[in-house]
Amino acid sequence: MSRKLLIEHAEVPGIASYETYRKHGGYASVEKALKTMSPDEVVEEVKKSGLRGRGGAGFPTGMKWSFLAKPEGVERHLVCNADESEPGTFKDRYLMEKLPHLLIEGMITSSYALGARRSYIYIRGEFMYVLRILEKAIAEAYANGMLGKNILGSGYDLDLVVTPGGGAYICGEETALLESLEGKRGNPRMKPPFPAVKGLWGNPTVVNNVESIAAVVPIVNEGGEAYAKIGIERSTGTKLISASGNLVRPGVYEIELGLSVEEFIYGDNYCRGIANGKKLKACIPGGSSVPILPHYLVTKTAAGTDRLMTYESLADGGFASGSMLGSGGFIVFDEDQCIVRNTWNFARFYAHESCGQCSPCREGTGWMEKVLYRLEHGMGTLEDISLLEEINKKIEGNTICPLGDAAAWPVAAAIRHFRDEFEWHVKSPQEAQTRNYGLIQAPLEA
Amino acid sequence: MIKVTIDDVEIEVAPGTTILNAARQAGGDLVPPAMCYYSKLPGTGGKCRTCLVEVAAGSTADPRPMPKLVASCSTPVMDGMIVKNKTSERVHNNRGGVVEFLLVNHPLDCPICDQAGECHLQDLGYEHGSAKTRYREERRTFSPIDIGNKIKLHMNRCILCYRCVAVANQLTDSRVHGVLHRGEHAEISTYIENAIDNDFSGNMIDVCPVGALTDKTFRFKSRVWFLKPYEAECACDKCSGKAVVWMFGNEIFRVTARKDKYGEVETIEDKTAWICNDCRFDKKDPSNWTLIGPRKIDRHSVISQGKYATKNDNNPKLLH
Numbered sequence: 001m002s003r004k005l006l007i008e009h010a011e012v013p014g015i016a017s018y019e020t021y022r023k024h025g026g027y028a029s030v031e032k033a034l035k036t037m038s039p040d041e042v043v044e045e046v047k048k049s050g051l052r053g054r055g056g057a058g059f060p061t062g063m064k065w066s067f068l069a070k071p072e073g074v075e076r077h078l079v080c081n082a083d084e085s086e087p088g089t090f091k092d093r094y095l096m097e098k099l100p101h102l103l104i105e106g107m108i109t110s111s112y113a114l115g116a117r118r119s120y121i122y123i124r125g126e127f128m129y130v131l132r133i134l135e136k137a138i139a140e141a142y143a144n145g146m147l148g149k150n151i152l153g154s155g156y157d158l159d160l161v162v163t164p165g166g167g168a169y170i171c172g173e174e175t176a177l178l179e180s181l182e183g184k185r186g187n188p189r190m191k192p193p194f195p196a197v198k199g200l201w202g203n204p205t206v207v208n209n210v211e212s213i214a215a216v217v218p219i220v221n222e223g224g225e226a227y228a229k230i231g232i233e234r235s236t237g238t239k240l241i242s243a244s245g246n247l248v249r250p251g252v253y254e255i256e257l258g259l260s261v262e263e264f265i266y267g268d269n270y271c272r273g274i275a276n277g278k279k280l281k282a283c284i285p286g287g288s289s290v291p292i293l294p295h296y297l298v299t300k301t302a303a304g305t306d307r308l309m310t311y312e313s314l315a316d317g318g319f320a321s322g323s324m325l326g327s328g329g330f331i332v333f334d335e336d337q338c339i340v341r342n343t344w345n346f347a348r349f350y351a352h353e354s355c356g357q358c359s360p361c362r363e364g365t366g367w368m369e370k371v372l373y374r375l376e377h378g379m380g381t382l383e384d385i386s387l388l389e390e391i392n393k394k395i396e397g398n399t400i401c402p403l404g405d406a407a408a409w410p411v412a413a414a415i416r417h418f419r420d421e422f423e424w425h426v427k428s429p430q431e432a433q434t435r436n437y438g439l440i441q442a443p444l445e446a
Numbered sequence: 447m448i449k450v451t452i453d454d455v456e457i458e459v460a461p462g463t464t465i466l467n468a469a470r471q472a473g474g475d476l477v478p479p480a481m482c483y484y485s486k487l488p489g490t491g492g493k494c495r496t497c498l499v500e501v502a503a504g505s506t507a508d509p510r511p512m513p514k515l516v517a518s519c520s521t522p523v524m525d526g527m528i529v530k531n532k533t534s535e536r537v538h539n540n541r542g543g544v545v546e547f548l549l550v551n552h553p554l555d556c557p558i559c560d561q562a563g564e565c566h567l568q569d570l571g572y573e574h575g576s577a578k579t580r581y582r583e584e585r586r587t588f589s590p591i592d593i594g595n596k597i598k599l600h601m602n603r604c605i606l607c608y609r610c611v612a613v614a615n616q617l618t619d620s621r622v623h624g625v626l627h628r629g630e631h632a633e634i635s636t637y638i639e640n641a642i643d644n645d646f647s648g649n650m651i652d653v654c655p656v657g658a659l660t661d662k663t664f665r666f667k668s669r670v671w672f673l674k675p676y677e678a679e680c681a682c683d684k685c686s687g688k689a690v691v692w693m694f695g696n697e698i699f700r701v702t703a704r705k706d707k708y709g710e711v712e713t714i715e716d717k718t719a720w721i722c723n724d725c726r727f728d729k730k731d732p733s734n735w736t737l738i739g740p741r742k743i744d745r746h747s748v749i750s751q752g753k754y755a756t757k758n759d760n761n762p763k764l765l766h
Contacts (some may be wrong), residue, residue, distance in 0.1 A: 166626070185625065190492040190520045356606060356625070356632030358493050363547035366630035370583040387580055394543030397514040398495050 002256035004039025016138035031222035042113035048224030050236035055209030087288035088329030091240035092210035100137035106213035127168030169353035188401035231257035235310035245332035248272035278334035286326020289406030290411030344372035350407035448525035465518035482607035483519035491519035531689040561657030594642035604658035610650035664700035684722035
């Protein structure tokens with residue numbers, strides 16, 4: 001069983017309240033940072049820790065922080081991206097729901113490091129009940145002098161505001177998030193300028209995922225070097241994985257990076273294998289936008305080495321035979337699941353969530369959805385499969401924000417690894433539909 | 447001044463210039479097409495993706511190529527940057543893809559569209575489109591609506607360039623229209639059927655790159671290529687009064703602003719010569735105007751005679 005740095009106390013009764021959280025060592029990082037460290041020293045620790053952004057892109061957090069422009073007399077902001085909308089990912093919700101004070105503690109320490117005096121938590125609109133939990137926790141933090149003026153007598157002031165979004169996937173993209181936070185339509189901005197130079201209300205801004213901000217707490221408490229010792233190479237520390245799909249024990253797990261995928265799926269401490277005695281068919285290791293892996297590439301890489309839960313190992317083989325760690329939304333499919341149907345489902349999601357600003361994404365996602373609908377429902381042709389590949393190539397990389405890539409990759413990977421299944425849907429549509437186990441109609445009697 | 451090479455042509459431009467504007471300074475065939483960028487309207491650009499170019503070398507200091515194609519309208523040039531537009535196969539392919547996307551939900555009703563002949567999408571379709579569509583699905587459709595008493599909106603033809611939104615934001619006091627919904631369902635509309643009623647709303651028609659916004663005083667009156675454009679002037683207390691009147695015989699069929707070869711309203715005496723609605727919609731009598739002389743239309747356009755004739759002959763793809 002690996003060490004838990006974030007959610008160790010998640011199931012302690014009453015941990016959402018300030019007193020209980022404090023009793024379990026809470027807010028130690030705020031005391032340590034504000035009383036004994038300079039802001040730059042905190043940034044230095046985070047750099048040393050090798051922490052990489054937990055929202056999906058895996059960009060080193062410390063480096064992101066050091067890019068923040070610091071012009072004289074201009075306010076800076078830290079914005080926490082709690083708009084967790086990636087299908088298959090639910091770690092941030094769990095963390096905020098169980099340990100609201102951990103996020104607030106991370107926000108205070110990180111804001112101090114960045115010199116932000118007003119910080120924001122932008123939370124997904126569907127998480128209304130989590131918003132209330134956070135608001136209650138923030139009120140407690142204010143009442144206990146952790147937020148507001150002159151925190152712990154250090155002379156550092158911080159106001160923390162939590163704002164709900166309207167429930168749009170696109171608002172998880174950092175610049176769309178900032179637009180939405182400013183009260184505008186959530187359309188991603190053109191880059192450059194990057195938020196680190198011109199972000200919220202034109203001020204330099206850092207946008208970080210909930211888990212990245214929470215991870216700052218153990219980094220400050222134990223030191224960046226100690227944190228960097230966990231994990232392998234450039235994948236340091238622990239990561240929350242949201243395991244879902246046909247598993248015996250799905251749920252949120254905190255793992256040390258470097259755990260083998262096999263151990264994670266089949267291990268007794270983790271998911272305990274595939275449910276109902278079925279076999280593994282495929283796995284999406286990092287949320288719906290990363291490429292799907294067929295069963296023979298899940299636990300082993302194409303080169304035959306063990307696949308590990310790290311940024312590098314999951315990406316081993318590039319897009320030909322690898323995937324990405326992404327946001328850690330680990331979705332497992334058993335042998336009964338239809339890849340075509342699943343791909344259509346994802347395509348439908350992206351078509352629905354595209355903001356409609358740039359042409360390739362607006363028209364391309366909708367087009368892919370319609371073609372996949374036809375394939376899934378037995379009205380497709382073999383040309384449709386190559387058409388999908390073509391559309392894919394025309395979307396990928398040509399859009400303003402990464403939503404276009406996120407929509408294109410899963411379709412490309414599904415066709416790459418499961419082309420036979422797509423062809424089967426074209427050649428014997430009747431059989432393909434009835435084998436969808438009652439999703440369209442009841443399965444045939446044996 | 448910094449040096450940048452676009453399609454083997456070296457030019458010097460001021461720092462901070464975008465690739466597209468640098469290409470426009472060089473002029474000629476190497477200028478990428480732009481459907482959403484409008485140099486007179488700050489904040490536009492980046493959306494249509496037709497101006498994508500390949501950056502083969504980022505700058506002298508960092509000569510690595512950029513991995514993705516970049517939108518030339520919103521990417522600033524760096525010293526020593528090498529850009530490929532016309533000379534890049536990748537750009538050609540992907541621009542074709544973008545045009546295909548733009549046409550996926552486009553009704554292709556050019557024969558009855560007032561914009562035909564001066565439509566940017568039509569030009570792009572000729573240059574990059576294929577003769578047959580691969581789109582088998584039903585197209586998204588909307589009914590045409592009146593936005594204001596002089597402007598008709600055909601949402602079916604719209605490519606969501608957001609230029610008209612920028613006009614309303616920047617030229618008029620209050621904006622009552624914008625984009626509703628998202629993705630494929632996104633549409634330009636007025637909020638709760640408000641009417642657009644202000645002196646400069648007609649400029650939305652001029653900036654629209656396609657036939658989505660049309661002039662109700664001109665709709666279906668004549669094809670643009672049957673009309674003769676004249677530069678004309680009038681005394682107007684609201685705008686510059688410098689316009690182009692489109693005539694047939696002694697009759698004025700429509701009035702537009704003076705547009706340059708990129709379809710943008712010209713700058714006259716350091717001011718963008720937007721025209722007001724009175725000049726555009728109401729002054730249809732020749733006595734209202736002082737004619738200066740014939741206006742030369744030098745824009746890339748389907749109506750520029752002969753421009754596409756040879757291309758069609760050499761392009762078997764278009765002969766089907």
